[in-house]
Amino acid sequence: MREHPGGERGQLLRRCRPVLATCVMMPRPAPEPTSLTRGFWEAARRHELVVQRCTACRVYRHYPRVLCPDCHSADWQWTPVSGRGTIFTFTVTHRAFHPAWVDRVPYVCATIELDEGVRMVSDLPAEDTARAEIGMRVEVFFEEQPDDGATLPRFRLCENPPAYVVHE
Amino acid sequence: MTLTAQCAIVGVGQTVYTRGTDRSTLELHLEACRRALDDAGLTVADVDGVIPSSLAQGTVEDFIVNLGLRDLAFSTSVQLGGASLIASVQNACMAISTGVASCVLIPAGRRGYSGERVSTGKAVTAASMATVREFEFPLGNIGAAQWFAQAAQRHMHEFGTTSEQLGHVAVNSRANANLNERALMYGKPMTLADHQNSRMITSPFRLFDCSLESDGAGALVIVSAERGRDLRKPPVLISGVGISHSDSPTSITQKPHVAGVPAIGVAARRALGMAGMHVTDADCLIIHEGFTWYVIAALEALGVVGMGEGGPYVEEGHIRLDGRTPVNPHGGALSEAHVSGMNHIIEGVRQLRDEVEPARQVDGCENILVVNEGNFFDGAVLSLRRAS
Numbered sequence: 001m002r003e004h005p006g007g008e009r010g011q012l013l014r015r016c017r018p019v020l021a022t023c024v025m026m027p028r029p030a031p032e033p034t035s036l037t038r039g040f041w042e043a044a045r046r047h048e049l050v051v052q053r054c055t056a057c058r059v060y061r062h063y064p065r066v067l068c069p070d071c072h073s074a075d076w077q078w079t080p081v082s083g084r085g086t087i088f089t090f091t092v093t094h095r096a097f098h099p100a101w102v103d104r105v106p107y108v109c110a111t112i113e114l115d116e117g118v119r120m121v122s123d124l125p126a127e128d129t130a131r132a133e134i135g136m137r138v139e140v141f142f143e144e145q146p147d148d149g150a151t152l153p154r155f156r157l158c159e160n161p162p163a164y165v166v167h168e
Numbered sequence: 169m170t171l172t173a174q175c176a177i178v179g180v181g182q183t184v185y186t187r188g189t190d191r192s193t194l195e196l197h198l199e200a201c202r203r204a205l206d207d208a209g210l211t212v213a214d215v216d217g218v219i220p221s222s223l224a225q226g227t228v229e230d231f232i233v234n235l236g237l238r239d240l241a242f243s244t245s246v247q248l249g250g251a252s253l254i255a256s257v258q259n260a261c262m263a264i265s266t267g268v269a270s271c272v273l274i275p276a277g278r279r280g281y282s283g284e285r286v287s288t289g290k291a292v293t294a295a296s297m298a299t300v301r302e303f304e305f306p307l308g309n310i311g312a313a314q315w316f317a318q319a320a321q322r323h324m325h326e327f328g329t330t331s332e333q334l335g336h337v338a339v340n341s342r343a344n345a346n347l348n349e350r351a352l353m354y355g356k357p358m359t360l361a362d363h364q365n366s367r368m369i370t371s372p373f374r375l376f377d378c379s380l381e382s383d384g385a386g387a388l389v390i391v392s393a394e395r396g397r398d399l400r401k402p403p404v405l406i407s408g409v410g411i412s413h414s415d416s417p418t419s420i421t422q423k424p425h426v427a428g429v430p431a432i433g434v435a436a437r438r439a440l441g442m443a444g445m446h447v448t449d450a451d452c453l454i455i456h457e458g459f460t461w462y463v464i465a466a467l468e469a470l471g472v473v474g475m476g477e478g479g480p481y482v483e484e485g486h487i488r489l490d491g492r493t494p495v496n497p498h499g500g501a502l503s504e505a506h507v508s509g510m511n512h513i514i515e516g517v518r519q520l521r522d523e524v525e526p527a528r529q530v531d532g533c534e535n536i537l538v539v540n541e542g543n544f545f546d547g548a549v550l551s552l553r554r555a556s
Contacts (some may be wrong), residue, residue, distance in 0.1 A: 026198045029305040036446060037302060089322040093370040097287065097311035109308045109370075111318055119421050121412040123308035125301045129509065152306055 019095045026099040030151050037064045044151040047142045051118050062118035083140030085114035085155075090124075090132055108132045113154050122155040131157060154157035171258075172442050173491045174265040174395035176555065178402035179208025179389030180514045180529035185352050185505035187281040193224045198234055198274035200491040202413045202509075209400030212272065215389075217242035217269035219256040220274040222294075223249070223508050226357035231273070242269035246294065248411060250341045250456065251435075251542025252276075253509045255548045258409045270391060271317035277385025277507040285381050286312050289423035293299045296543060299418040309459060312458060313378055315420045315544070321426040324372060324415035327476030329464065331372050335363035336482045337460035337495075338376045338502055344489060345499025347528040352380055353503040356515075377460040379501035387503040388517075396555070405537070407445070408551035410438025413543075420544045429462070430470035439537070439549040447471050450537040453487075454516050456509035457501055458541070463487070466539050469493075469547070487530060497528045509540045513550065520554045 033041045039070040043050040051062040056073035060081070066076055091108035096102040101123075108124040110132060124132055144151050174247040181203025183196050197220075205211060214236045220243070228243040242263045248255040253276050261271035278284060300309070309315065331511050342358040347350035359375060366375040396403030401412030412429035416422035440447060455466045464478030472493055473481045481487070487495035496513040498504045505513050506509055518524050533554070540548040 015545050028308075029301070029310070031306050032303045033302070063303050063422065064213075086420075089318040091314050091370045092310070092368075093311075093314055093316035093545055095287065095311075095313075095319075095370065098305070098308075099315065101308055101310075106368075107308060109314050109318070111426070121304045121309045121419075121421050134321070139177075150360045153390065154307065155275070 015079055017104060026102070027149060028100045028152070029098060030145070033106065035143060036066065038053045039151055040064065044142060047151070048080055049083045049140050049153050050078040050080050051116070052076045058120050060116045062120065081116045081118070085112045085138055087111070087132060087134050087136045087138060088113040088119060090160050091133060110138070110155065112138055120155070121152070122153070125156050169265065169336065170439065171261045171265055171406070171409065172444070173393055173405045175261040175390055176393045176519050177388050177406065177513070177552070178205070178391050178396045178399045178401065178403050179204040179210060180386065180449070181205070182507070182511065182514055183277070185350060185382050185384040185507065185511070187352065187382055187525055189279060189282050191424070192280050193277070193283065193385070194226070194230050195384070195535070196277050196279070197221070197224065197226060197387065200277060200385040201231070201273055201275050204273070204389045205556050207401060210389060213237060214271045215273050217260065217263055217272035218242060219244055219259055219272060219274045221508060222252050223276065223294065224278055226346055227277065230308065231275070241369060241429040242272065248413070248546050248548060249284035249294065249296070249543030250458070250509060251546045251548035252538040253513065253541040253550035254409065254538065256270050257388070257390065257406065257412045257550055259410060261406055262423050264390065264392055264404070270395070272390045273387060274390065274508040275385060275387040279383045280506050281381045281383045287381060289335045296418060304419065309421070311370065313373050314370045316459045316461060317373045319420055319426050319465070320372050320459070322448045323461065323464045323465065326427050329476075329479035330362065331364065331374070333464065333479035333483050333512045334372065334377050334460040335360045337457075338363050340428065340482070341485070341488050341496050341502040343499045343529055344497050345503035347525055348431070348498050348504060350487070350503040352382055353499060358405050364532060373459055374384060380503070382473045382505040382507065384505050384507045386507055386514050388513060392507045393555075398439035402521050403555045404520045405553040406550065407553040408548070409440040410435040410442065410476050411548040414545045414547065417543045421425050423545060428475060429465045429469045429541065429545045429547065431545055432549065433468050433471060435549040436537070436539070437546040439551045443553070445535060445551060447537065450535050451495060451533045452513045452519060452536045454502070454536060455539045456494055456512045457496070457539060458506075460490030460502065462541055463495060465531065466541070467493070470476075470537070470539070486539065489530065494530050497524070497530055512538050516550070520552055522542040
């Protein structure tokens, strides 16, 4: 059903070569944390995955918000989560929408539903591109970006995923 | 008090649609404004309200100084992403019905090819996109095509929707565009096989699932229905208008229902309730579609079909010009032009004035629904009616 042709890659490289010539190791766009979100990125630097949890009603939430949308409490804490979840949906991206991915297409961009119920986005490692399907188990890993950039929580397919792949 | 049929669109105008322009967004907007006023038989002296396009970062001051407006009574800024245009029409109707303004000008459009190209990730500048920029851009979720592709992928997973069904939406738009000399894809027919052979952009979207990156603008002139009776062209009544901001408007990935666009249904109920209509009373649907899948999702949200039934519905040909529910007789953003949904409203007006090429005139067209998607699945719906 899905295709993983490599044909577009050459075309993209040709199209983007002038960019590549000037910045071969084009970095990913960097997060710009705010006072509300800084704790998430600081935890990632320690290789911890955290999300907000409402102190009043105990509901996990992500992305960061000032108030709990369920009970409107302003009290919350960064709370460690398992880093395990399933692929809720995904797309295999063949066209780089940013120069940092010109050398990485095709790649899987996935929406991950963590076991705690919140969702995050991650591109998967190249070796997962041909295998990813909705419902597959994934786990977090942490990747330091060059030049003292942010540490990104990324996800990859679990090595021995349980056999409940729903997609066909 | 109700907005039902209080106001009318009395003038529409647009620039030529191109892929490549040296003109600024403001220049395009100003040309469209002058054409729309001409169309209405009005002049800038009649204008006392302007709603600039938030999508184009337009400011009301630009219009005041360039058009020489001396005494503007009303302006506002509307933040509903791609659904801002119909939300602006709603604002104009509220201002006119309450006597705050009498003649409101609404420009919209973009340099989607020569300026803010979506395919380069450079179009994402709105403040409401801050969350996506911080948490999704660094992880490769950058282009609008990727966001909607993940929704479409989920739709396929839940309902068995196929790439061929998406293709039927693209082929319908292209067939209609080939009856429309203004369309960028006029003279460029497309078959389902062409769609299936077009290169993959981000699965399940192929090139022909994506709307056009195009340059162009359009404008609307809105006055009271009563005043509209005496102007140059037949007025087109705004029988109803509704919007809905949806849950989690900062990212599609956080939506409870990623595979559906429920805000369109809510907005439609508001607009149709105002118009005293059921969706099946609409003779034609004009759906602003960044991607083919959105037409299927909108048909389901509007209640034309049940959830998950949109794919088979388009496959069976029901959205063709001669079908049960004609969709996008102008070719839409997929094949006419992507000018922030403005061309969709203009098409609705021209259909109801019998001004389009006869080959694509919807037979006996009395009521049209225009649908805008925006932000992340926010919705706005405009119900237009031929004046009796």
